[in-house]
Amino acid sequence: xxxxxxxxNAGISVLFLSILGVITLGVPFLNLVIPADxxxxxxxxxxxxxxxxxxxxxxxxxxxxVWGYLGILSLGHGAFFALGGYGMGMYLxxxxxxxxxxxHPVLPDFMVFLNWQELPWFWHGFQWFWFAMLxxxxxxxxxxxxxxxxxxxxxxxxxxxxxITQALTYSLLLAFFRNEMGFGGNNGLTDFKDIxxxxxxxxxxxxxxxxxxxVALGLGYLACRFIIKSKLGRVCMAIRDSEDRTLxxxxxxxxxxLCIFAFSAALAGVAGALYVPQVGIxxxxxxxxxxxxxxxxxxxxxxxxxxYGAVVGAVIVxxxxxxxxxxxxxxxxxxxxxxxxxxxxxIPDGFVGLFSKKKEAA
Amino acid sequence: xNSLYGTRIFTQIIALISGLIFLGGVFTSTVYAKPxxxxxxxxxxxxxxxxxxxxxxxxxxLAASNDPRSIDVVKALIGGKLYYVKKxxxxxxxxxxxxxxxxxxxxxxxxxGPIKKRKLKKINTNxxxxxxxxxxxxxxxxxxxxPQVRLKAANIILEDLxxxxxxxxxxxxATETNVEVRKVLVIASDIADLTSSEPEKQLKxxxxxxxxxxxxxxxxxxxxxxxxxxxxxxxxxxAVLAGIETRRSIFAFFETLFFGLSQGSIFVLAAIxxxxxxxxxxxxxxxxxxxxxxxxxxxxxxQLLMPNSIGLSxxxxxxxxxxxxxxxxxxxxxxxxxxxxxxxxETLLATFGISLVLQQAVRTIFSPLNQSVKTPEWMSGSIMIxxxxxxxxxxxxxxxxxxxxxxxxxxxxxxxxIGLRVRAVSQNRNMARAMGVHAASIDALTFGLxxxxxxxxxxxxSQLTNVGPNLGQAYIIDSFMVVVFGGVxxxxxxxxxxxxxxxxxxxxxxxxxPVLAKILIxxxxxxFIQKRPMGLFPQKGRAAVx
Numbered sequence: 001x002x003x004x005x006x007x008x009n010a011g012i013s014v015l016f017l018s019i020l021g022v023i024t025l026g027v028p029f030l031n032l033v034i035p036a037d038x039x040x041x042x043x044x045x046x047x048x049x050x051x052x053x054x055x056x057x058x059x060x061x062x063x064x065x066v067w068g069y070l071g072i073l074s075l076g077h078g079a080f081f082a083l084g085g086y087g088m089g090m091y092l093x094x095x096x097x098x099x100x101x102x103x104h105p106v107l108p109d110f111m112v113f114l115n116w117q118e119l120p121w122f123w124h125g126f127q128w129f130w131f132a133m134l135x136x137x138x139x140x141x142x143x144x145x146x147x148x149x150x151x152x153x154x155x156x157x158x159x160x161x162x163x164i165t166q167a168l169t170y171s172l173l174l175a176f177f178r179n180e181m182g183f184g185g186n187n188g189l190t191d192f193k194d195i196x197x198x199x200x201x202x203x204x205x206x207x208x209x210x211x212x213x214x215v216a217l218g219l220g221y222l223a224c225r226f227i228i229k230s231k232l233g234r235v236c237m238a239i240r241d242s243e244d245r246t247l248x249x250x251x252x253x254x255x256x257x258l259c260i261f262a263f264s265a266a267l268a269g270v271a272g273a274l275y276v277p278q279v280g281i282x283x284x285x286x287x288x289x290x291x292x293x294x295x296x297x298x299x300x301x302x303x304x305x306x307x308y309g310a311v312v313g314a315v316i317v318x319x320x321x322x323x324x325x326x327x328x329x330x331x332x333x334x335x336x337x338x339x340x341x342x343x344x345x346x347i348p349d350g351f352v353g354l355f356s357k358k359k360e361a362a
Numbered sequence: 363x364n365s366l367y368g369t370r371i372f373t374q375i376i377a378l379i380s381g382l383i384f385l386g387g388v389f390t391s392t393v394y395a396k397p398x399x400x401x402x403x404x405x406x407x408x409x410x411x412x413x414x415x416x417x418x419x420x421x422x423x424l425a426a427s428n429d430p431r432s433i434d435v436v437k438a439l440i441g442g443k444l445y446y447v448k449k450x451x452x453x454x455x456x457x458x459x460x461x462x463x464x465x466x467x468x469x470x471x472x473x474x475g476p477i478k479k480r481k482l483k484k485i486n487t488n489x490x491x492x493x494x495x496x497x498x499x500x501x502x503x504x505x506x507x508x509p510q511v512r513l514k515a516a517n518i519i520l521e522d523l524x525x526x527x528x529x530x531x532x533x534x535x536a537t538e539t540n541v542e543v544r545k546v547l548v549i550a551s552d553i554a555d556l557t558s559s560e561p562e563k564q565l566k567x568x569x570x571x572x573x574x575x576x577x578x579x580x581x582x583x584x585x586x587x588x589x590x591x592x593x594x595x596x597x598x599x600x601a602v603l604a605g606i607e608t609r610r611s612i613f614a615f616f617e618t619l620f621f622g623l624s625q626g627s628i629f630v631l632a633a634i635x636x637x638x639x640x641x642x643x644x645x646x647x648x649x650x651x652x653x654x655x656x657x658x659x660x661x662x663x664x665q666l667l668m669p670n671s672i673g674l675s676x677x678x679x680x681x682x683x684x685x686x687x688x689x690x691x692x693x694x695x696x697x698x699x700x701x702x703x704x705x706x707x708e709t710l711l712a713t714f715g716i717s718l719v720l721q722q723a724v725r726t727i728f729s730p731l732n733q734s735v736k737t738p739e740w741m742s743g744s745i746m747i748x749x750x751x752x753x754x755x756x757x758x759x760x761x762x763x764x765x766x767x768x769x770x771x772x773x774x775x776x777x778x779x780i781g782l783r784v785r786a787v788s789q790n791r792n793m794a795r796a797m798g799v800h801a802a803s804i805d806a807l808t809f810g811l812x813x814x815x816x817x818x819x820x821x822x823x824s825q826l827t828n829v830g831p832n833l834g835q836a837y838i839i840d841s842f843m844v845v846v847f848g849g850v851x852x853x854x855x856x857x858x859x860x861x862x863x864x865x866x867x868x869x870x871x872x873x874x875x876p877v878l879a880k881i882l883i884x885x886x887x888x889x890f891i892q893k894r895p896m897g898l899f900p901q902k903g904r905a906a907v908x
Contacts, residue, residue, distance in 0.1 A: 073707045073710070147888075150888075150889065150892040151892055153892070154892040154895060155895065156891060156892055156895050158706060158707070159646050159706045159707065159710060160846060160895060162646075162707065163646075163842045163846060164846075164887075164888050164891055166839060166842075167839055167842075167843060167884050167887065167888055168884075168888065170884065171880070171884040171885060174877050174880055174881050175877070175878075175881055178877055178878075293711075293714055297711065297715075300711060330725070330726055333718045333721060333722035333725075334718075334719055334722050334723075336718055337715040337717070337718035337719035337722065338715065338719065339715065340711050340714055340715020340716075340718065341698055341712045341715040341716060343711075344702065344708040344709075344711050344712040344715075345698065345701050345702065345712060348708065
C-alpha cells in the first residue's frame, strides 16, 4: 500500500512542482509586468499574503516530515520557525542602522529605549546576511538536536513527547517576552527598512521574496522527497509503524530520529526567515503553543504523509483564516475548532486522502 | 440660647481635660474670655481654602486644637462629607438626601436645613492629606474606650514611630490598663530608651527587645548600630540583631513554604481532573483548561443570580460547577472522544479543537473581557501569626479545599463500586468487560468525573485570578506537567508533584523572578521526563506495559 503510494506520487510530485513553478514565476510577473489597471494585475498585498502562505507551506512540510513519516507529533515546531524568524529579524534590525527613531548608529531602537549601552554579544555578526541566514538555520537545528538528543535517547514517545515539545515552545514564549533577553520583549523586532540594500516596501523586493519562498518550498519538497524515497526514509516509516521492532532489528532509532528531526527544524527555520521580511514583524507570540498546534492541523487537513497534502492544507486553512478573520472575526475560532474535530474524526487522511481514495475506487 | 451656651462650655471643659491628660500639653486658649476655641475656628478657615498646603496646615491646627469636634471633622473630611457654603464659607457636614443636601454647621452644631448642591463646595483631599488624617485619627483613637481600637491605633503609630509621636505613646503608658495595649506601649518606650545616652538604660531596653520581630525595632537597631559609640552596647545590639535576623529568616522560610504550598495546591486542583482523564482512561484532554474556565464562569453566573449572598453562592457554585463541567465533559466524551480511543495523537488534536470552540463560545456569550468574581468576606484578610509571618486567608481556604476535594476523590476511587469499576477498566479493559462491566459507560462516567473536578477547580481559581476566556489556557501546560511529573494514573503522585513544583517555584522566584522561575521548572521537567519517562511514581505491574 505504502509502496504503491510512492509510485503514484512520482506523477503527483511532477504535477505539484510544475504548479509551484508556474506560481513562483507567474505571480511576480502578474504583479510587476502587468499594469495596475489591467484586470489580470495582482496587487502587492495579495502577493505578499500568498508569499506568507508559501512559507507556511514549507513549515507544514517540515512538520509532515516528522509527523507523517516518523510518527513524532511535534507541538513545538512553531519555536523553530520563530527562531529562524528572529535570525532574519536581527539581520533586518541591524540593517536599519542610524535610521531608527533614536538614530543610534548601532543599537536597535528598543535597546536605546531600555538604556542599553552596547550591543549584547549574541547580536554581533548579524549585520552580515550570510551569518544571519546561517544562524537562522543553525540555531533551530541546534535546539532540536539538544532537545531530541535527550528525548530520543531516553525513548520518550507519543503524547509525552508532544507535551514536552509544547512545554518547550511555551518556555521559549515566556523567555522571549522578557525585555532582558535582548530580543525586543513584547514588541519583538519590527520597523524593518531594507534587505541586502533593497527597500522592503518596494514591489520588486516583495516579488523577489515571493519567488524566493516559492523556490525554497520547491527545494524543501524535493529534499524531503529525496529523504523519503531513500533507504533512510523507509527506516523512518518502519519507526513510525513499529518503533520497537525497528529497534530490535538493529537500527539506531534515536540517531535516525535525531537526524530527521534536526533537518525538519532547519526547514522550519528557513521558513521563518523567509516569513519575517514579508510580514515585517517578528514577536514572541509566534512561540505560542496555539501557533504550533495550528501547523499540525494544516497537515492533518491536507493529509498526513504526502508532503504535497501539507502544502494544500497550509494554503487552504490559511486562506480561510485570512478570509474569515476579516469577514467574521468571531467565527474563526469556531471554524478552526470544528476543523480540528471534524478532520480527525471524519477524514483522518485529510482532503488529499479523500481525493486519492475516490481515484482508487474508480 | 442659654442652654446652647451651656453645652459649649461643657464641651470646652471636656476638651481641656482631654488635652491635659492625653497630650500632656497645656490648653492655652482661655475658655471663658473667648466662647470659641480659636485654633479650631482658624483651622476650619484654613480647611475651606483651595490650596492643599493651607488645608494641611489646617489639619495640623485641628489636631493641635484638642477640640472634641475635630474627630468628627477629620472623619467627615476623609469620608467626603465635609463641605463649605460658597456664599459665607461656613464649614458644614453635609448629608445627601436625593438631590438636596442636609447641612449642619461644624462650629455651632446648628442644623442649617436643606440646600442645593451648587451652593456647596466639597472640601477635597489629596493623598498627603489623607495619610495625615489617618495618623491623626490614630492619635485620637489611642484614647478610644474600646481596648481593641486602642491596640490597633497603638500598633499603627508604632509602625511609623518618629520623634514626633514617640512621646504620645510613652505618655499613654501611664494611664493604659489593658495588658495587650501596654505591651505595644512598652516596646515604644524601649525603642525610645535605645537612643538615650545612658548605656544601662540602653542595655535594659535591648534585653527587652531581644527576639522582637516588629519591623520598626529591626529598623531602629540597624540604624543604631551605625551610630552607637559605646562598645558593650554595640556588641549587645549586634547580638540582638543577629537573633532577630535568625528568627526573621526562619519565618521567611515558612512564609515561602506556605506560598509554595498554596501555589502547589492550585497546580494540583487544576491537574487532578486531568490525572483522572489522562491517567485513568488515557485520554489527552486539551480542553481540560476550558472545563476549569467553565467552572469559574459558573461561579460568576451564580453570583449574578444571588448578588446579596456571596458566601452562600460560593458554596452553591461548587456542586453547580461540578455538574455543569461534568455534563459538558460527558457530552464531549460521547460525541468526540469515543470515536478516537486508541489514537492518542488524534484525541489530542480533536480536544484542542474543542477547547477553541469552548473559548470562543464563552467569548460570544459573555464577553472577551475578564469578569469580576467577588470574594466573600471570610475569605479576604489574613491570619497573623506574628509581625513578619501571616497567612493569607483565601490561600488557606484553597489549601483546605484541595485537601477536601482530594480526599473525596480518593474515597470515590477506592471505596465506591463506581471507583472499583473505573479502576478495573483502566487496568484491564477486556477482563473488566468479561466480568460484566459496561466499559463504554464507565469511560463516559470517568471522563465526566475528571471534567467535574476541573469545574470545581475553576470555582477555586475564580477566587484567585481573573475570570476570562483565557483562564484555562494558562493552566493547561502546568497541569500536564504536574500529571506527567507525578506519574500517570497516580492520584498521590499528582498531589506530591503539584505541591513540590509549586513550592520549588516559590523558592526559586526570589532569585530568578517569576518568569525565569517558571522557565526553569519547565526545563527541569523536560529533563526529568527524559530521565524517568514514567514520572515520579510510575505504575507498576502489567497495566504499565499495556
